[in-house]
Amino acid sequence: MSAVLAIIRRDLLLAMRRKSEVLTALFFFIIVVSLFPLGIGPEAALLKKIAPGVIWVAALLATMLGLARLFAPDHADGTLEQMVLAPSPLGLLITGKIAAHWITTGLPLVLLAPVLGIQFDLDGETLGILVVALLLGTPLLSLIGAIGAALTLGVRGGGVLLSLLVLPLYVPTLIFGAGAVEAHISGLGAGGHLSLLAALLALAVFFAPWATTAALRIALE
Amino acid sequence: MSSNKIIHWFKYASPQSFYPVAGKMIPWFWALAAVFGVAGLWITFFAAPTDFQQGEGYRIIFIHVPAAWMSMFIYLVMAGWAALGLALGTRLSGMMAQALAPTGAIMAFLSLWTGAFWGKPMWGAWWVWDARLTSALILFFLYIGFIALQAAIDDPRRADKAGAILALVGVVNVPIIYFSVKWWNTLHQGASVSLMKAPTMAATMLWGMLIMALAFWMYSIAVALTRVRAIILEREAHTEWVKELPEVKS
Numbered sequence: 001m002s003a004v005l006a007i008i009r010r011d012l013l014l015a016m017r018r019k020s021e022v023l024t025a026l027f028f029f030i031i032v033v034s035l036f037p038l039g040i041g042p043e044a045a046l047l048k049k050i051a052p053g054v055i056w057v058a059a060l061l062a063t064m065l066g067l068a069r070l071f072a073p074d075h076a077d078g079t080l081e082q083m084v085l086a087p088s089p090l091g092l093l094i095t096g097k098i099a100a101h102w103i104t105t106g107l108p109l110v111l112l113a114p115v116l117g118i119q120f121d122l123d124g125e126t127l128g129i130l131v132v133a134l135l136l137g138t139p140l141l142s143l144i145g146a147i148g149a150a151l152t153l154g155v156r157g158g159g160v161l162l163s164l165l166v167l168p169l170y171v172p173t174l175i176f177g178a179g180a181v182e183a184h185i186s187g188l189g190a191g192g193h194l195s196l197l198a199a200l201l202a203l204a205v206f207f208a209p210w211a212t213t214a215a216l217r218i219a220l221e
Numbered sequence: 222m223s224s225n226k227i228i229h230w231f232k233y234a235s236p237q238s239f240y241p242v243a244g245k246m247i248p249w250f251w252a253l254a255a256v257f258g259v260a261g262l263w264i265t266f267f268a269a270p271t272d273f274q275q276g277e278g279y280r281i282i283f284i285h286v287p288a289a290w291m292s293m294f295i296y297l298v299m300a301g302w303a304a305l306g307l308a309l310g311t312r313l314s315g316m317m318a319q320a321l322a323p324t325g326a327i328m329a330f331l332s333l334w335t336g337a338f339w340g341k342p343m344w345g346a347w348w349v350w351d352a353r354l355t356s357a358l359i360l361f362f363l364y365i366g367f368i369a370l371q372a373a374i375d376d377p378r379r380a381d382k383a384g385a386i387l388a389l390v391g392v393v394n395v396p397i398i399y400f401s402v403k404w405w406n407t408l409h410q411g412a413s414v415s416l417m418k419a420p421t422m423a424a425t426m427l428w429g430m431l432i433m434a435l436a437f438w439m440y441s442i443a444v445a446l447t448r449v450r451a452i453i454l455e456r457e458a459h460t461e462w463v464k465e466l467p468e469v470k471s
Contacts (some may be wrong), residue, residue: 079455125432147390151383153375165387167360171355203393211390214307 003088007096015104022104029062033042033116039175044121051120052130052181059109060141060170066147067166068159070097071216074157075153083191084220093214095209098146122181129194131182135162136197137177141207143201144169150215171183172200234311237455243446245329250443257436264429274288278342281335287434289332291441292360295325299367300392315381316456319371320362320386320449324441326364333357363391375457 015022029072036054037047037187074080113134114127122130148166152158180193234237267281299321306314336354337347348354367387373382457463466471 001232151370151387152373155383156375161366161369161373164362165366168359168366169356169390171359211386215383215386218386218471220378221379 004087004092004096007093008100008203011097015100017139018039021066025065025105026064026108026112028065029058029112030116032061033217034119035202037119043120044086047123048185049123051117052178054179055116055130056134056137056174059113059138060167060174062109063105063138063141063145064163064166067149067157068162070101070146070149071153072149072158073113075219080216081220084217091209091213094146096210098142098212101146102139106124106134106142109138110134111124126181129190130181132157132194133177133180133190133197135193136201137173138203140173140197140201141170143204144173146212147208147215151217153216153219158179169173173197176200222282226438233311234309236313236316236457237460239313240450241455243450247443247446247450250439250446254436254439254443257432257439261429261433261436264425264432269429271423277340281339283429283433286334286340286430287437288335289357289435291437292325292357294383295321295328296363296388296392299325303388306381307385307389311468312378312381312456315377315385316449316452317445318384319380319381320445320452321441322364322371323383323448324444326361326368328437328441329357329364330360333361346468360394367391372441414431425452 020138033054036050040046040050056190071080074083084090086093092118110131113130117127117130145162146164148162151165152162155161175196176193180190183193233242258322261283265280269280269283299318302314302321305311306318333354336357340349341347367384370385370387373429374383399413454463454466454469
């Protein structure tokens with residue numbers, strides 16, 4: 001457990017030293033969300049309707065930006081090989097890296113989302129649902145994305161390939177995440193969607209680090 | 222006795238002994254595909270009655286449903302080979318997975334395309350954003366991702382293993398496709414063939430669909446075996462036995 005915390009602390013420290021990378025993804029998120037009203041028109045009713053989908057798609061893309069950097073720097077300077085040789089199980093260390101990735105890219109999105117939601121005229125309760133859905137969904141994005149990042153480590157055209165591999169796998173998260181907010185707006189209640197999202201998260205927490213570890217071992221062979 | 226059997230089975234796990242066996246099997250599967258295909262098409266166009274609600278346009282489901290079945294089933298088989306390759310480290314497993322992927326992608330594309338042709342007269346739209354259509358589209362993307370990942374990695378052993386993990390991760394998606402009909406009740410009609418209860422379609426239609434499905438099976442096996450032979454030749458080009466083959470020598 002201390003090894004996991006050490007990895008998280010190390011990755012957060014690295015992120016703090018290079019703030020621009022984290023902030024770039026965050027501003028990307030804000031810009032993408034702000035582009036939609038400009039493209040669609042300032043009609044409040046329509047914008048309110050598409051808001052959950054827009055925010056979720058932007059969150060998906062913003063998470064993708066950070067994924068390529070998840071393992072690549074550690075691979076380049078040999079840290080990853082040291083992790084494989086470390087006495088702690090690689091799966092735990094990888095879980096720590098994924099957690100750090102979520103804290104640096106997912107959590108800021110969750111915190112920013114209500115502000116962007118206000119731009120789209122969502123009311124307080126809906127914003128609450130949006131935050132809960134993102135809170136359940138963004139770790140899922142980091143977990144699934146880590147598998148893709150490990151598979152494309154050091155591969156030709158890795159960045160584009162990564163989005164090709166990962167985005168289709170993000171679809172259930174997007175459906176349930178945006179669906180939760182839409183179900184709440186239409187009066188159906190978000191409970192079902194949120195439960196499914198939580199179930200997917202439980203599944204991913206168990207399997208994703210394991211698959212990521214296997215993919216990393218292959219990449220390092 | 223049992224140990225003999227294991228050795229016997231693993232014999233065909235080596236590309237060298239599988240290559241001629243596959244070569245002998247291919248014509249048979251092509252012949253079966255042709256027989257089932259002709260029979261299935263005859264039922265499709267002549268034997269099956271006109272549907273009282275959907276008219277003649279429904280006949281495209283004789284292509285659509287088998288293609289959709291195959292697209293899902295091939296992914297499962299591919300993931301099965303991938304798992305076998307990861308667990309046992311057999312080279313042939315990875316080659317089989319690689320050989321199946323393009324056929325699966327074609328089947329997924331075919332099911333989407335014929336689905337659009339069916340949807341236009343029935344629903345009045347080429348495409349609706351229904352859960353089942355969408356997940357079939359995702360399945361198609363998964364195939365493309367698998368093919369792209371394998372193509373991007375130069376070392377064939379690493380490509381096999383990385384592809385295997387991707388296939389196993391993606392296989393989670395296949396049941397979601399299948400059960401999405403039950404999860405989301407939208408425009409798409411529910412499954413009309415079920416093992417649990419009596420089918421809701423006429424017996425001739427069911428037979429037509431099953432025979433067409435068999436034709437698709439035989440076609441897929443024949444094509445996959447042909448492709449795996451090509452992959453074997455490509456990857457084993459440096460070995461003595463490949464150089465000794467009559468088709469390589471000439």
